[in-house]
Amino acid sequence: MPHPTIEEFGEECTAFLEANARPRASRRGFTWGEGDDSVALFEEIDPAEEQRQLAAAKEWRARRFDAGLGWISGPDAHGGRELSPAHERLYATLEARYDVPSQSFFGIGLGMVAPTIQAHGTPEVRHAYLGPMYRGDVVACQLFSEPGAGSDLAGLTTRAERDGDEWLITGQKVWTSGAQYSDIGEIICRTDPDQPKHRGLTGFVVDMCTTGVDVRPLRQMTGGATFNEVFFSEVRVPDSHRLGDVNGGWDVALTTLMNERASIGGASGGGLSAASTTRLAALLGHLGLAEDPVYRQELMRVHIAMRVANLTNQRALDKIKAGQVPGPELSTAKLALTRNLTAVAQLVSGALGARLTADTGEWGTYAWTQFLLGTPGYRIAGGSDEVLRNIVGERVLGLPKEPGDNAKAPFRDTLKN
Numbered sequence: 457m458p459h460p461t462i463e464e465f466g467e468e469c470t471a472f473l474e475a476n477a478r479p480r481a482s483r484r485g486f487t488w489g490e491g492d493d494s495v496a497l498f499e500e501i502d503p504a505e506e507q508r509q510l511a512a513a514k515e516w517r518a519r520r521f522d523a524g525l526g527w528i529s530g531p532d533a534h535g536g537r538e539l540s541p542a543h544e545r546l547y548a549t550l551e552a553r554y555d556v557p558s559q560s561f562f563g564i565g566l567g568m569v570a571p572t573i574q575a576h577g578t579p580e581v582r583h584a585y586l587g588p589m590y591r592g593d594v595v596a597c598q599l600f601s602e603p604g605a606g607s608d609l610a611g612l613t614t615r616a617e618r619d620g621d622e623w624l625i626t627g628q629k630v631w632t633s634g635a636q637y638s639d640i641g642e643i644i645c646r647t648d649p650d651q652p653k654h655r656g657l658t659g660f661v662v663d664m665c666t667t668g669v670d671v672r673p674l675r676q677m678t679g680g681a682t683f684n685e686v687f688f689s690e691v692r693v694p695d696s697h698r699l700g701d702v703n704g705g706w707d708v709a710l711t712t713l714m715n716e717r718a719s720i721g722g723a724s725g726g727g728l729s730a731a732s733t734t735r736l737a738a739l740l741g742h743l744g745l746a747e748d749p750v751y752r753q754e755l756m757r758v759h760i761a762m763r764v765a766n767l768t769n770q771r772a773l774d775k776i777k778a779g780q781v782p783g784p785e786l787s788t789a790k791l792a793l794t795r796n797l798t799a800v801a802q803l804v805s806g807a808l809g810a811r812l813t814a815d816t817g818e819w820g821t822y823a824w825t826q827f828l829l830g831t832p833g834y835r836i837a838g839g840s841d842e843v844l845r846n847i848v849g850e851r852v853l854g855l856p857k858e859p860g861d862n863a864k865a866p867f868r869d870t871l872k873n
């Protein structure tokens with residue numbers, strides 16, 4: 457198929473969106489008092505409703521994919537269009553003007569697992585999963601963290617032992633977002649306990665429906681249960697589902713983590729979608745604070761920080777899409793996100809005061825409670841603020857390593873001493 461120019465592509469996208477979705481009531485994206493007032497970050501949601509939303513999300517992705525708009529910059533061999541990042545961005549901008557089902561179910565799969573499969577998967581795994589992931593038929597989760605290994609990921613203990621052409625996985629993962637509806641997971645396991653900890657790891661793609669996989673939900677303080685404990689009891693994975701070399705799992709994990717930082721930061725770095733500046737301004741107006749000089753100043757600070765984060769992330773994402781390996785500087789994208797979320801939370805708490813603690817039914821006020829309770833999770837997920845600052849300090853700015861008795865010991869052991 458010939459490559460369309462940006463103008464031709466814009467017309468194609470608009471024709472698709474006009475035929476398949478309804479334009480948003482407000483093109484500005486937000487009108488005070490209109491529609492659902494949720495600004496939840498880790499929303500409490502009934503499992504049946506979650507299934508309904510997942511089905512709608514899958515249906516929309518399939519429609520996009522079948523129209524040639526599911527993986528705009530992806531390779532032809534896996535259903536992609538091989539167009540430029542600018543084409544991809546244009547579609548996203550145009551789609552944002554229409555009411556389409558939330559695509560958050562695919563964030564981890566497409567933002568982190570798919571790029572890792574593309575970089576490290578066997579041809580069989582790439583063929584089996586990439587197209588179906590972009591079509592929404594296969595949803596993926598990230599099985600990295602364990603009860604004893606979070607920031608110190610390389611200390612993980614879930615084992616994978618070779619058994620002919622297969623591997624047997626045994627152990628426990630935790631905080632696995634979306635495991636409850638995922639079809640596959642990217643898992644990092646210990647394959648050689650005698651190697652130094654970063655060198656004895658291997659990555660795999662595991663089918664979440666395999667016998668021996670047990671997913672148990674964890675309740676968060678927002679009331680939602682968006683993440684889980686996942687137990688593995690001698691789960692069989694074919695060797696063809698290995699990612700990268702045996703004992704080369706650290707490189708595989710880094711590919712995912714750098715994409716994670718870019719996509720967590722990039723997805724919301726500027727917009728924080730629900731918490732847009734337009735919405736914040738409307739909230740201040742509703743509360744009679746629009747002319748208050750302190751709130752006005754704070755609002756502009758938040759607005760500028762979001763714009764800067766947005767543009768920085770855009771540059772980083774373009775680099776990734778142009779085939780360059782994401783670097784440690786992407787840690788700043790996630791740091792910017794959490795800083796912006798915290799600034800929004802502070803602005804809103806000051807403005808709303810007691811309205812945050814009691815639900816009077818007033819539109820767009822108590823709803824912010826879920827946002828506030830969800831914000832701290834972002835300071836931990838995808839690398840905690842402290843760890844990311846260490847990375848930026850040491851690997852981007854070239855500062856000396858943190859002083860400590862034993863630089864090789866996990867941080868938690870240092871704390872005990």
Ligand SMILES: Cc1cc2nc3c(=O)[nH]c(=O)nc-3n(C[C@H](O)[C@H](O)[C@H](O)COP(=O)(O)OP(=O)(O)OC[C@H]3O[C@@H](n4cnc5c(N)ncnc54)[C@H](O)[C@@H]3O)c2cc1C
Nearest residue numbers: 598599600601606607631632633833836837838840842867
């Ligand atoms: C909302 C949410 C979703 C998540 N989703 C997933 C998922 O889908 N898949 C997955 O695998 N994991 C997921 N996680 C787990 C997340 O990656 C870990 O929580 C994170 O890596 C931190 O690990 P930990 O919880 O074990 O804390 P620890 O590593 O034990 O850290 C405890 C505290 O010590 C600090 N600390 C640790 N090391 C250092 C150091 N070297 N220097 C300074 N301070 C340090 C940390 O900043 C933190 O404050 C999720 C977490 C959250 C909150």
